[in-house]
Amino acid sequence: MLSSSANYEITWEKLPDDFVLDDEPVDNINQPSLAAALTESLEIAGKLPANSLITTNYGICATVNQKIVVKAPDWAYIPSIRVQRQEVKRSYTPQLQGAIPVIVMEFLSDTEGGEYSIKPTYPPGKWFFYEQILGVPNYIIFEPDAGELEVYHLDEQRRYQLQAPDAHNRYWITQMGLSLGVWQGIRENRTGYWLRWWDEHGELLLWGSESVNQERQEKEIAQQRAERLAAQLRAAGIEPEI
Template sequence: MTAIITPDYQITWEKLPDDYKLPDDPVDNINQPFLAAALTESLELAGKLPASALTTTNYGICATLNGKTVVKAPDWAYIPQIKVSREEVIRSYTPQLEGDIPVIVMEFLSDPEGSEYSIKFTYPPGKWFFYESILKVPNYAIFEPDSGGLEVYVLDQDTGRYNLHTPNENQRYWIEEMNLYLGVWQGTRENRTGNWLRWWDESGQLLLWGSELVEQERQRVEQERQRAEQERQRAEQEQQRAEQERQRAEQERQRAERLAAQLRAAGIEPQD
């Protein structure tokens, strides 16, 4: 990225005015709600979404620049802690005033004009400029669902600019503030087969969705059933072997009695 000349904005954190008309645009792509919901669900089921945290989907995040309200709605964002009740952030969220700055915002690339990369700093500012220079979000992810391309940018505390993050050997990006890896996974969920953003913990374990946990439990129950069936068969075989041994012993006893009877008939008293 080229250097960004930042104008002298006076940034204040004010609640969105009640009469402010939020854009009522539909989502850019039918896949966006599914991608966002999947990110939140796995965090919640893994116990990594505290009650004080907030995830947003196409939801307005506000700042006031030189007295003018700016609202951007990232496709997904994670806010570690809000300081107000959830009822107070129904329409929008204002960092600093109502809680923490998001630690990551995501845009699912769909705009052919590339607004996700806009460094426009005149009012109203572009998304990139807003996240980098106004909100100062530590991590900015741009995901292209069709190709599976993922770019993660990390805010350089010295320069105040985003630098392209380097993935690990598994092509996953470490999000330090969440203690999680973010990466691309291919598969099916809710009748959509394609590329998904997924979380992995520090040991490399995938954070599962509800459907995967259900399937995992089904497999565990099936394995338990198979083990129980194998144990039943083993016990049955053991019982059959014991019965065969009892029958063999009985046959041996009867043979000994017949032999003793034959010896007595011949005038021979059998030895014990």
């Protein structure tokens, strides 16, 4: 499949089986936890269609001027794929295998990763690749130590524009039907800043542990109400039914 952006010839081809992918570990111990937290709440809330794909440090490919380019964002959401999941085991090629990612995220660390690089020459920078080659609608850059979040939306001129948060300091992601924001607290023995999702009603999408705690609290409240009602009935000379 062939398309073009400015003077670049872009083709969407499957990554060759003999292509050597980078096998370096993530450069920040918090990255896997941040990514897992984002995915877990979506799954629990039923916000992941059966043919959607979430990737974490996983190659997303395009061929630019006959040279393969692979970038592995820290987190990405692809709304639909057209192939079996075993066909995207090593990498994912948009257009050929499914939709363009609607979100890519990069979590900043002490290692210089070039998240702001607009370098157009091979190999192109991340910003350039997401903006000009893939045309990803939402590019998220998060600095977890300081809790600083930058959300960029692709405009009609195919340029990223920095977005301002709403009154709740969140960002509406149209393609997800959800808001994204920063939350401070504890998960997996890590106290710090996390990225969280809120629905259209402003309700926080819960993690599994939070759902369990919420259910337990609701049961305790219901039990306390039942005990109070039973005590009131007995005081009135009525033996409550068990």
